[in-house]
Amino acid sequence: MLGLTDAMRAAVRRATEAGYLRKTMKHPLTGFDPGDNIGENIPWPSFKFVPGDALEMAYVAKGGGSECFGGTRHRVVAFADGVKGIEKFVIDSFVEATRSGGICPPNILGIGIGGTANVAANLAKEAACLRPIGSRHPEPLFRKIEEDLYEALNSLGIGVMGIGGDTSVLAVHVEYAYTHIAGICVDMSANCMVARRAATRIKADGSTEVLPYLNWFRDTRLSGDPGQEGGAF
Amino acid sequence: MAEYHLAAPFREEEIRALSVGDTVYISGKAFTCRSRLHRYIFDEGHPLPGTASGRDLLIHVGPIMLREGEGWKLISFMPTSSIRFEKWGAASVRDWHLRMIIGKTTMGEETMREMADLGCVHVSPQSVSPNSWIDSIRVEGVDYYEELGSIEATWYMALDELGPFVVDIDCSGNNLYAMHEEEVDRKRAEVLEKLGIEQDFQYTKLY
Known part of the structure; x- marks a missing residue:
């Protein structure tokens, strides 16, 4: 693990020197620019441990507009408000985030439902950035939310860069986690307009293979989750 | 919604002739900033470099630049959200004699008033990938590189038919x-x- 993290830091440094990454990351209070994108807690890799003898990794370059400029939103929705509360939160968040073209629509949106605040935020970002664009969640309850929101958001007339048009989202991807009974964390995350990403598999023998995308959710979804019986609130 | 091909420095009347929704392609001399430059000049008391003060086209962008021999190679270029420098927007339009700002999103009311008074528009990129413009931009030099770093330095650029941009703030407010x-x-x-x-849906107030 430590070796992997060190390798990532070295890779970020090399990519910055070569001009693949901008020297973007700074000290949050002093503005100090290390010049190599390396600093306290940055880079911030995400790991998942799954069966197998290979390492799969993805790199997604995401701009500050889609990340910090209103592209990431959070709310705790009461069980009493259910799917209506979740959908209203996403629609209102998207309208606010695309005012003046803020998050550079049309967007690939990720929605994280459940877990805790950090879990929902991570799920939303992973859904936006890692899933095949336009793929559907395997469970009908979440697939329906994806389809309803896709149609609803494309009916808002926001359009390319927010100046009007029929296409406001290219895809809506929902991921969920079981949640504490206290309430439902909901997060929205938008991928960057440029949607740059690359994925690779490093096999046990050291050979590599380019992947079309990282199948990030493959090994952690429960098959036939009993929770979907009876429909949503 | 007309299409214009303009070259900086601009004449006031050609800027005042633009209306929101018009498409523009831009040539000529520009300088770049991020809000760090505004703070450096307006709050920390440094002067606008002489080369910049001769230019009336400001691009709000933090480019990727690499050293190439004695010069610079532009790797990536995409204007960014101008509302970030709203705090100094009116002052920069006035003191830097700007006729056009290239950026994303928008400016606030105070800056818009100054733009209408003095004759300045804001334009934003439409449907352009960050690297597709590289061949239309020549890097002419840089100031405040040591002080502000490569992203937030003041880069001087010569543009050749860069666009399309849409006019999103015009001189009529x-x-x-x-x-x-x-x-x-x-x-x-x-x-x-x-x-x-x-x-009239109301969320249950949880906190």
Whole structure:
């Protein structure tokens, strides 16, 4: 693990020197620019441990507009408000985030439902950035939310860069986690307009293979989750 | 919604002739900033470099630049959200004699008033990938590189038919995005109704 993290830091440094990454990351209070994108807690890799003898990794370059400029939103929705509360939160968040073209629509949106605040935020970002664009969640309850929101958001007339048009989202991807009974964390995350990403598999023998995308959710979804019986609130 | 091909430095009348929704392609001499430059000059008391003060086209962008021999190679270029420097927007339009700002999103009311008074527009990129413009931009030099770093330094650029940009703030006080907001809000009400979400829906207050 430590070796992997060190390798990532070295890779970020090399990519910055070569001009693949901008020297973007700074000290949050002093503005100090290390010049190599390396600093306290940055880079911030995400790991998942799954069966197998290979390492799969993805790199997604995401701009500050889609990340910090209103592209990431959070709310705790009461069980009493259910799917209506979740959908209203996403629609209102998207309208606010695309005012003046803020998050550079049309967007690939990720929605994280459940877990805790950090879990929902991570799920939303992973859904936006890692899933095949336009793929559907395997469970009908979440697939329906994806389809309803896709149609609803494309009916808002926001359009390319927010100046009007029929296409406001290219895809809506929902991921969920079981949640504490206290309430439902909901997060929205938008991928960057440029949607740059690359994925690779490093096999046990050291050979590599380019992947079309990282199948990030493959090994952690429960098959036939009993929770979907009876429909949503 | 007309199409214009303009070259900086601009004449005031050609800027005042632009209306929101017009498309522009831009040539000529520009300088770049991020809000760090505004703070450096207006709050920390440093002067606008002489080369910049001869230019009336400001691009709000933090480019990727690499050293190439004695010069610089532009790797990536995409203007960014101008509302970030609203705090110094009016002062920069006035003191730097700007005729055009290239950026994303918008400017606030105070800056818009100054732009209308003095003759300055804001334009934003439409449907352009960050690297597709590289061949239309020549890097002429840089100031404040040591002080502000490569992203936030003041780069001098010569543009060759860069575009398309849409005029989103004109000199008559019009803002393309503000004009569009009402329509989106009306459609939002329709969309919520279609999903069965009442117009007076109130979230249960949990905190």
